[in-house]
Amino acid sequence: MNIEHIRQPFIKKFPGDFSNNLMQRNTPKVLFATTQPAGFDQPQLIVFNTTLSEEIGLGKYEEGDLNFLVGTHLPENVQTYATAYAGHQFGNWAGQLGDGRAILAGEIINETGKKTEIQWKGAGATPYSRHADGRAVLRSSVREYLMSEAMYHLGIPTTRALSLAFTGEDVVRDIMYNGNPQYEKGAVIIRTAESFLRFGHFELMSAQGEYKTLQDLVDFTIENYFPEIISSGDQRYKDFFENISIRTADLIVEWFRVGFVHGVMNTDNMSILGLTIDYGPYSMMDEYDLNFTPNTTDLPGRRYAFGKQGQIAQWNLWQLANALHPLIKDEKFLENTLNNFGTYFWKTHDNMLCRKFGFDELLKEDEEFFTNWQGLMQELQLDYTLFFNILEKTTPEADIQELFKNVSYITLNEEKLKKIQDFIKTYESRLKLNAISKEDSLAIMKKTNPKFILRNYLLYECIEEITHGKTTMLEKLTQALENPYQELFSEFSSKRPSGYDDIAGCSTLSCSS
Known part of the structure; x- marks a missing residue:
């Protein structure tokens, strides 16, 4: 790999440069602290993403690259660092947080000029580790590596994964927080993104009253990641917030399309670019359930349940609006933008459902159709992905019992099968309102509904x-x-x-x- 090409524009622009210090600490008035990966003596490569490496400009894996992939060997020009941010966690202000297990190596620019940030996760403690060890276990690292790549190939904005390796160390974790800690294999993942900037980076500067640094950060973000914003003055910052709102809404609708539940939508886990970031207690949905949350920490309130993700995205945007208010200073604009979020979100969501069902456009009566479909899915505990896969094969003459016998997580008796039959009749009637052929309708469904999800x-x-x-x-x-x-x-x-x-x-x- 061409690791000597890694550079660091962010570290030169913003205040920081705290020396490597592994004790927990606050870093007021700065956005990062320099820190070094722990280094591991006996790493073992599990998987390397050659395609991604070549896309971002690092090239093929070569002998000796493993030491870089686990943070043991660094190019001479690289000063590694962790960033500070704040956040609302489960609806409560948590104050200063930061990269507790993530260490940024820097940025690589490929031959087309595309910029990609490279970050280790699990390579050791940082000044923001909050008394933790900065390590990661194998199970969470495998989950992030595979799911981030799965989301990318589903066509959903996301961070990506470059490599996964054993560290050669064992790490102690209490997996269910029930007083039963155990040793687990340690691992390091390298993840990549255009940027890892989060809502929380902007919340931190605003909360500390560092409005000049906040403005510098926003200007930096617009200049590097929002080329579509060409306005100036106050309008520039309004366009910035509006753009983030749209990107966020579009992202959550995509989660709904494939049945992805993030599990921990704290503001510090929200990407400013509208990427899926921080794959923790996530899940692809099996049986359809608007109240499903995969995160045991989210029980019993289910704040981050599948059906609440749009609502929570809007709540998080309110917190970002509060953080950006010192720059925008227009309460009416912020309020209107946030109120419009719901209108835009649900219109985009319903258009997405139209594509899942093969409808060529959204009709007024579709709202009732979708509501009835949701009720059917929940009552009969039908598998979200399999339902649409079977729907593509369903005809008016089809044997419903045969088609749907393995789609429900409960036993489908005659009464329940009749409910499916009645829905299929309604669906066939709705399809006749399309202005496109059955073949074109089916083509839309096949592009929208995945055949494989990473359960x-x-x-x-x-x-x-x-x-x-x-x-x-x-x-x-x-x-x-x-x-x-x-x-x-x-x-x-x-x-x-x-x-x-x-x-x-x-x-x-x-x-x-």
């Missing part, structure tokens, strides 16, 4: 294999996730086996990583 139980099986030195499942899942709109492996086109219902890591997860 938690598959990740669980993959992690178990890797723990025991096998990579067969990893290779198979990678092939499937790179082709999510095709059915490459029929065994992956099935609902979650009941044997995994109560196993930690298969249905629900904690924030432990």
Whole structure:
């Protein structure tokens, strides 16, 4: 890899340069602290993303690159650092936070001029680790590596993963926070993004009253990541906030399209660029449930449940609006933008559902159709992904019992099957209102509805294999996730086996990583 090409524009522009100090500390009036990866003596590469490496300008993996991938060997020109940010966590102001396990190596520019930030996760403690060790365990690292790549191939804005490696260390974690800590294999992932800037970076500067630094940060962000903003003065900052609102709404609608539940939508986990970031206790939805949350820490309130993600995105934007108010200073504009978020979000959401059903446009009566469909899905506990896969094959003459026998997580008796039959009749009637052919309608569905999703139980099986030195499942899942709109492996086109219902890591997860 061409690691000597890594550069660091961010570190030169903003105040900071705290020396490497692993004790927890506040860093007022700065956005970062320099820090060094811990380094590991016996790393072992698990997987390297050659395609991504070549895309971003690092090239192919070469002998000796592993030491860089785990943070042991650094180019001479690189000064590694962690950033400080703040955030609202589960609705409460948490004050200063920061990169507790993430260390930025810098930025690479490929031959087309595209910029990509490179960041280790799990390479050691930083001044923002809050008494933690800065390490990461294998299970959370595998989950982030695979899911970020799965989201990318689904066509959803996301951070991506360059490499995954064992550190050669064991790490102690209490996976369910129930007083039973255990040793787990340690791992390091390198993740990439155009930028890792979060809502929380702007919240921190505003909360500290560092309005000049806040303005510098916003100007830097617009200049580097929002080329579409060409306005000046106060309008420049208004356009910035409006753009973030639209990107955020578009992202959450995409989550709804594939059934992704983030699990911990704190403001410090919200990307300023509208990327999916920080893959913790996430899950792809199995049975359709608007109240589903995969995060045990989110119980019983279910603040971050699947159906609430649009609402929470708007709440988080309110906090960002408060942070940017010193620059925008127009309460009416901010209020209107935030109120318009809901209108834009639901229109975009319903247009997305139209595509999932193969409708060519959104009609007035579709609101009732979607509401009835949601009720059916929840009552009969139908698998979200499989339902649409089967719907593509459904005809008025189809045997509903045969088609849907393996789609529900409950037993479908005659009464329940009739409800599906009645819905299919309504659906066929709605399809006749299309101005496009049945073939064109089906083509829209096939582009919108994935055949493969990375279910938690598959990740669980993959992690178990890797723990025991096998990579067969990893290779198979990678092939499937790179082709999510095709059915490459029929065994992956099935609902979650009941044997995994109560196993930690298969249905629900904690924030432990």
